[in-house]
Amino acid sequence: MILVYVEVSGDAVSEVSLETVTFARGLSAAGGGVPIDAVLVGPAPSGATAELASYGVRTVHHADGEDLERFSGAATAAAVVAARQAAGSVVVMAGGTNRGNEVMARVATRLDVAMAANVVSFGGLSPFVVTRQVVGGAALEEMRLSQRPAVFTVAGHAVEPTPAPEPGAGTLQPLDVELTPGDLAVRVVSVERTDDADAGSLKSARIVVGAGRGAGGPDGFGDVLELAELLGGSLGVSRVVTSLGWRPHHEQVGQTGSRISPEVYIPCGISGAIQHWAGCASSKVILAINTDPEAPMMTKATYAVVGDMHEVVPAINEEIRRRRG
Numbered sequence: 001m002i003l004v005y006v007e008v009s010g011d012a013v014s015e016v017s018l019e020t021v022t023f024a025r026g027l028s029a030a031g032g033g034v035p036i037d038a039v040l041v042g043p044a045p046s047g048a049t050a051e052l053a054s055y056g057v058r059t060v061h062h063a064d065g066e067d068l069e070r071f072s073g074a075a076t077a078a079a080v081v082a083a084r085q086a087a088g089s090v091v092v093m094a095g096g097t098n099r100g101n102e103v104m105a106r107v108a109t110r111l112d113v114a115m116a117a118n119v120v121s122f123g124g125l126s127p128f129v130v131t132r133q134v135v136g137g138a139a140l141e142e143m144r145l146s147q148r149p150a151v152f153t154v155a156g157h158a159v160e161p162t163p164a165p166e167p168g169a170g171t172l173q174p175l176d177v178e179l180t181p182g183d184l185a186v187r188v189v190s191v192e193r194t195d196d197a198d199a200g201s202l203k204s205a206r207i208v209v210g211a212g213r214g215a216g217g218p219d220g221f222g223d224v225l226e227l228a229e230l231l232g233g234s235l236g237v238s239r240v241v242t243s244l245g246w247r248p249h250h251e252q253v254g255q256t257g258s259r260i261s262p263e264v265y266i267p268c269g270i271s272g273a274i275q276h277w278a279g280c281a282s283s284k285v286i287l288a289i290n291t292d293p294e295a296p297m298m299t300k301a302t303y304a305v306v307g308d309m310h311e312v313v314p315a316i317n318e319e320i321r322r323r324r325g
Helices: 015-030 048-054 073-087 098-111 195-204 222-231 239-243 274-280 296-300 309-323
Strands: 002-005 036-041 059-063 091-095 115-125 128-134 139-144 150-154 171-174 207-211 234-237 264-268 285-290 303-306
Touching: 002 015, 002 073, 002 098, 015 036, 015 091, 015 115, 015 150, 036 073, 048 059, 059 073, 073 098, 091 098, 098 115, 098 150, 115 139, 128 150, 195 234, 207 222, 222 234, 222 264, 222 309, 264 274, 264 309, 274 296, 285 296, 285 309, 296 303
Parallel strands: 002 036, 002 091, 036 059, 059 171, 091 150, 115 150, 207 234, 207 264, 264 285, 285 303
Antiparallel strands: 115 128, 128 139
């Protein structure tokens, strides 16, 4: 049995959780078709059960109540452990978000087993070996999970979220959870929107246009912003840009900013220091634009254009507009 902790975003299951369920289906197939269950904690969208069923989930264990209305890492972990006991799961997994990593770390502690974070693939089942991102995504590591249940998180965009060929039953099962005062000692008490809330669109963007010191100043982002708009993407910047106050922090990509996994990343005037690379290494295609052909970002990119971003990007924008008439 495989159990997936599912997060919601607005009125739907989050994309990362759907990716995780898709990953679970591959693991299920390798294990001979073992069932996949999900656990939802707190208020859930009305269509969540049907959506998860379309991805192959058999049973959705739902823990709800006044104490679970606001997120608490400890309380959520208690609910996941209760669902694991009810389902008899030998694998417990979640998406590799900040919340998913926290909850799985707490689950692993409660069950006294190891935990692997940011898994991108798995190898043999006996022993169970996973490959995961380490050093901020700059390297891959194989890790053996010999204890049961195997507890891990799946890196964002490690797989493409796809509905199952045959939907699951999608049975909704209420889940009773016994919480202690300690489980509720630390929890969210209120949520206020700030400019940083826009970081969510950067993390989920399929196309990201990046800009670094090469922008030249706070007025040097017009062309890259236009390119991002033309491509339906988001703008991401390097740490030096936010440190200089040229752009807001929620646009920062890197070890101390957002970690992105777009289909296409176009870093312009970004040298590619290890801290920035840690935030963009999961990009599927990188098209780098820089005057220095030996810059780390240029040597690691899928494609590289040697030139001034203030000349290259306007030319790209003009060509896109021309082709679109």
